[in-house]
Amino acid sequence: MHKKLYPLVLLLSLSFAALAQQIKSPAEFLGYNLGDQFTNHYRIAEYFRYIAQASKNIKLVEYGKTNEGRPLLLAFIASDENIGKLDEIRQNNMKLAGIAPGGGSTAGPVVVWLSYNVHGNEPASSEAAMQTLYDLVNPANTQTQQWLKNTVVIIDPCLNPDGRDRYVNFYNSVRGATPDAYNQAREHMEPWPGGRVNHYYFDLNRDWAWQTQKEVQARLVYFNQWLPQVHVDYHEQGYNSPYYFAPAAEPFHKDITPWQREFQTTIGKNNAKYFDQHGWTYFTKEEFDLLYPSYGDTYPIYNGSIGMTFEQGGISAGLAVVTRGGDTLTLADRIEHHHTTGLSTIEMSSTYASKLLTEYKKFFDNNRTNPPGEYKTYIVKNENPDKLALLAQLLDKNGIQYGYGAGKANLSGFNYFNGKEEAFTAGDKDLVINAYQPKAVLLNVLFEPKTFIPDSNTYDITAWSLPYAYGLKTYGVKESVKPTSITLSTKAVDNAVAGRPYAFVAAWQSSKDVRFLAALMKQHIKVHYAELPFEAGGKKYAAGSLIITRSGNNTPDFEQKITQIATQNGTQLTTLTSGFVDKGADIGSGFVHVLRQPKVMLLAGDQVNSEQMGEMWHYFEQQINYPVTLVRLQDLNRIKLSDFDVAIFPDGNYGDLPVDKLQSWIRDGGKLIAVEDAVGALSGKGNFAIKRKDEKKDDKADAKSKGTIATYEERNRESIKSQVPGAIYKINLDNTHPLGFGFPKYYYTLKLSDEVYDYLGEGDWNVGTIKKDGYVSGFVGQKAKAKLVDGLLIGVQNMGRGSVIYFVDDPMFRSFWENGKLLFGNAVFMVGQ
Secondary structure, three states: HHHHHHHHHHHHHHHHHHHHHOOOOOHHHHHOOOOOOOOHHHHHHHHHHHHHOOOOOOOEEEEEOOOOOOOOEEEEOHHHHHHOHHHHHHHHHHHHHHOOOOOOOOOOOHHHHEHHHHOOOOHHHHHHHHHHHHHOOOOHHHHHHHHHOEEEEEEOOOOOOOHHHHHHHHHHHHOOOOOOOOOHHHHOOOOOOOOOOOOOOOOOOHHOOOOOOOOHHHHHHOOOOOHHEEEEEEEEEEEOOEEEEEOOOOOOOOOHHHHHHHHHHHHHHHHHHHHHHHOOEEOOOOOOOEOOOOOOOOOHHOOOOOOEEEEEEEEOOOOOOOOOOEEEEEHHHHHHHHHHHHHHHHHHHHOOOOHHHHHHHHHHHHHHHOOOOOOEEEEEOOOOHHHHHHHHHHHOOOOOOEEEEEEEEEEEEOOOOOOEEEEEEOOOEEEEOOOOHHHHHHHHHHHOOOOOOOOOOOOOOOOOOOHHOOOOEEEEEEEOOOOEEEOOOOOOOOOOOOOOOOOEEEOOOOOOHHHHHHHHHHHHEEEEEEEEEEEOOOEEEEOEEEEOOOOOOOOOOOHHHHHHHHHHHHOOEEEEOOOOOOOOOOOOOOOOOEEOOOOEEEOOOOOOOHHHHHHHHHHHHHHHOOOOOEEEEHHHHOHHHOOOOOOEEEOOOOOOOHHHHHHHHHHHOOEEEEHHHHHHOOOOOOOOOOOOOOOOOHHHHHHOOOOOOOOOHHHHHHHHHHHOOOOEEEEEOOOHHHHHOOOOEEEEEEEEOOEOOOOOOOOOEEEEOOOOOOOOEOOOHHHHHHOOEEEEEEEEEEEEEEEEEEEOOOOHHHOOOOOOHHHHHEEEEEEEO
């Protein structure tokens, strides 16, 4: 019998060996060893496509394309038994989460999702992704084949192909015949804006929850259809740092479960075992916390995964660099480290598959039966239908369930806008979000008025609550309230015209209305706005309302042209049959102003904050579809400013600005919009009236610290006393000024610094001002909090026929601060007309 079995075993062994030889390793396919050079993204994609053809254990999906047309790929790797049952496995995850009907089984395979190269100039991980893929599909690798028996692995080889190729193309264009390890060599000096960001200079690792970018939007469709049990986000940090892996640093959000904490440590210890064997250095529990909800580790955690960040030292390291310790760090080293943690994670996930699935089910069961947080229902008032619709779209993208109308009209809840518990009435068009649902943790994190911060030394912003970000009046209700409808009954836009209207009127209350104005201007249609509220035909119109008169647009197809543009933009028009109004200023009054079509310049280049510049670029091109010209800061002296009506200076480190040239242009009718540190760059220069507010001493803080001497160990703690790592403040807003049109008499700003300025003098306008009781949410150091009182945050200075607009804070932070987009639109189109 043994004699009969031996030939069969030999035959099977030879068959496996032959199959293994048919599948090329990355080195065999590319023609060089991984680490010898950087691989362009198209070659990475080619290797994944090659493996998909060569192996029966992989399914490759192109889930989208980048702004520059590069493919976004997902590889699903599973055993022979499971590769044909991927949709069944996915559906089982949805059942375990309670998103699909049925109980689901905890005996199925665990899903591990590995995300590589979200920051383009952290490129080692995409190289490692190819080696990890090969090891998983190689039938001769008995270890990985054993793990795949109860594990499905999903690999995204590059989340940011545009940024990666920007970096790789730079490096390949400047490297010599051999790598120069000297850390000041040109190949280690990446030019602006760097490869970290995507085409529009967004940090894709901070966009998971907000989904403002097309790469993230496409990926999250698949992520939320799978909701893996384990997710790893691969990064690189400064090349002098050793490797970082979980467990993460404090603060942890309070909704993170004990199991999610525990398994991070389990993974970390297994990683440490392999690193110890090789003598590689590493650290854990430092710097990278789990609080901000839009990271590649926290977003999966709030969606039931074990989410982790792994960081290899290597930014700007090229193919080789000498570190501060005198060692030479190579690309090959970086690849090997990432490859090791990838396999280690899969190993531990396979070992603990049953426990992972059991805890995963428990997470979602708790969500549906015992949701976290003080409030069990959130009711968002439908006072601004456009912004409410945008919020609903964000909830849809994140799989958060909601409806409209409440079963009981009279309720009591926490009013986000005044911070008080009060009685209120829920209307049938109000948005109702019940917390008893699968996404309860994510809902709580995104809506909680104040995030509990057990440790103030955080890596990112500490406040983001969506009611403030969208400017939507919201109530947190402690009881469970079910919506009466899952859809909102609304009238479709109907711009049919009867008769011959004197003028059309459109509302001005959201960025959607800015897009409509932009569309009209691009068609060279003359548009006016009302400086004062008015009433006509039994209807009330707010200040800022757009008015499109037949006069000045007297063409045969006037009605058809205006209504077509309005319908395309989802804008509801009303008609006026006369220029004589019932209340307020008539249409021909001096209080009704014509809007000029502005030519807009946006500063870019060295010393400009690329991410803020990028969010403005994205705003013009992708959100309101209006032309903008990008001009390098270093070219400002030689360009003809009179070619532009508006110049936007994003945050940046501005040196010597051509102050006289700028002031002359402004006096001749130009409009300068300065944001964050660009405001500081103008302070005290020429006739710019903006001045930093003198710091006031915090006597209580001084008294408390009197007689104490800070130790060296406490240096980081001491430094945060003056920090504002993203906190929400309520400020007074002059909504009678064009910069405040479309807003109530207040505005919620996201403060990222302790900067505050003196009030502007007579003849200028203090549009947004902060008082001593403005703090709402987020961490603010005690010295910074003492400083952030009684000053200017948003102002308009008149200068000749032009104006300067000062935004001390970024009004559109990461493009998720939706409420500020109208404010920015006012600055571009309304002010100074």
